[in-house]
Amino acid sequence: MKKIAPIALLLAMSLGFVACNEKPVKQAEESPTQKLVDQYATFELTTDISKLTEKEKQMLPILMEVADIMEELFWKDAIGDKATFLGKLTDPAAVAYSKINYGPWDRLANNTPFLEGFDAKPKGANFYPADMTAKEFDAIQSDMKTDWYTKIERDENGALKVVPYHVAYKEQIQKAAGLLLEAAELAEDAGLKKYLELRSTALLTDDYLASDLAWMDMKTNTLDFVVGPIETYEDALYGYKASHSGQILVKDKVWSEKLSKFAALLPRLQEGLPVPAAYKAEKANANADMNVYDVIYYAGDCNAGSKNIAINLPNDPRVHAEKGSRKLQLKNAMKAKFDKILVPISDLLMDESQRKNVTFDAFFENVMFHEVAHGLGIKYTLKDQESVRKVLKDTYTSIEEGKADILGLYMITQMAEWGELDSDKLMDNYVTFMAGIFRSVRFGASSAHGKANMIRFYFFEEQGAFTRNAETGTYKVDFEKMKAAMNELGKQILIVQGDGNYEAAQQMIAERGFIREDLQKDLDRVNNAGIPKDVVFLQGAKVLGL
DSSP states (O other): OOOOSOHHHHHHHHTTSSOTTSOOOHHHHHOTTHHHHTTEEEEEOOOOGGGSOHHHHHHHHHHHHHHHHHHHHHHHHHTSOHHHHHHTOOOHHHHHHHHHHTSSEETTTTTEEOSTTOOSOOTTTTTSOTTOOHHHHHHOOOGGGGOTTEEEEEOTTSOEEEEEHHHHTHHHHHHHHHHHHHHHHHOOSHHHHHHHHHHHHHHHHTOOHHHHHHHHHOOSOSEEEEEEEOOOTTOTTTSOOOOEEEEEEEEOHHHHHHHGGGGGGHHHHHHTOSSOGGGGOSOOOTTOEEEEEEEEEEEEGGGSSSOOSEEEEOOOHHHHHHHOOEEEEEHHHHHHHIIIIIHHHHHHHBOGGGGGGOOHHHHHHHHHHHHHHTTSSOSBOTTTOOBHHHHHGGGHHHHHHHHHHHHHHHHHHHHHHHTSSOGGGHHHHHHHHHHHHHHHHTTOSSSHHHHHHHHHHHHHHHTTSEEEETTTTEEEEOHHHHHHHHHHHHHHHHHHHHHTOHHHHHHHHHHHSSOOHHHHHHHHHHHHTTOOSEEEEEOSHHHHTO
16 A cells, blocks of 8 residues: 555645645645644555455445445534534644544544644533533433433423434434445345345434344355444443444455354353453353455544554444354554554564564454454353443443453463464564554553553553563563463453442553553654554545546
């Protein structure tokens, strides 16, 4: 993938600030916000479209249009009206960075405002009234107030009310639902056709269970489409509300075949978790669908700030219990981040003797098994059989991401010991895992993933899992101590989840879930070296050559 023209200019063109045949104006080059824009490397999202049938090619513009509607709705989730907000900006770089962040808050810098005139980002984003109090929310007499697919608004008298997404965004939802049916008419794969039809109904009703189950049943499709309200990260107030998102994927069937054998090992891995028996009594579904894809379109939540390079869905524990989950690896996006970000960081921060251990295969496995590890452990508390997600509230996503990180490495270790993976390369996974923390933590510690990274980093430091050379400013992994720390942290997290211990989760985040001064100095070295923090994509029918 090649780097192209400055993203500030490209995005400014889309709003008409700069004509396509003009040179960038001097103001854009000198804008203070330009340095922020330059944190992102720009890449084209492409794939080999010759693997698609003619009808699949015809589907793509329709799916892109649905994804664009999810883009519009995510702006509403995040801040409100996109046109009103962007219309007040005159600096192309400010426009570009606002588009990357879906608002004036920098997602790579703890959501601090990068534009003047804006206060701290509301924890509840735009899912709740900005002036709503916890007491008011608690007083709402409706079980739907915690539903993933509702928002809280004030009525004409100022009282709080619960509004389902399909009501709040009726016009956009109806259009998206209709387009999904158009795409379904073109679908030649029976599983994809059924999913698109049921997803259309789900958008209109906010009942996603049937479509999630149908998505799990898809096995032979080449095209895939992750669409709708998906993740709850944007809701930092309660972690209840799902954000709108859309990603179009094309399966890499050769690479996918290599992963299929690992699904059968999940029950055995669950049984071997380093916790007392009661905390691993739930059954891990052996039907997890692990496949590799090229991602060709990002829209909405998945496109905000740092881009995802893997997908683990659905989130509904009812689906996990019945069918497991799907683990989708986004190979082209992953390779871009490895080559352009992780390798340069490793050359700067990892001990010279261990840089050879930073490999794409290890990075791929670490990311893949992170997603698989979401399916291990505990979904319901031991005592009351309540959803862990619900009981841990705003701490859930940070604790769950931390669990997936550490149990992913645990899974790789176990399978290497069983002979299912190359044990001679296990050190690659550990060193690449350590280097990956530096890559991820550059996004700051405000996100769920950021807090999870910090908890793990400082726990490893306390356990001696790595050492830092004060003279060279480089880090070296101690394999045996990291393995022991991995097992102990995995145990602690699983017990917090199994007990539904909200206070312990809060304490874990409060004690370690932030970036301390010494680490920040090393991250500043990375930033000063000009290494990109993340990527932003050029995408669409023209980029694909359609």
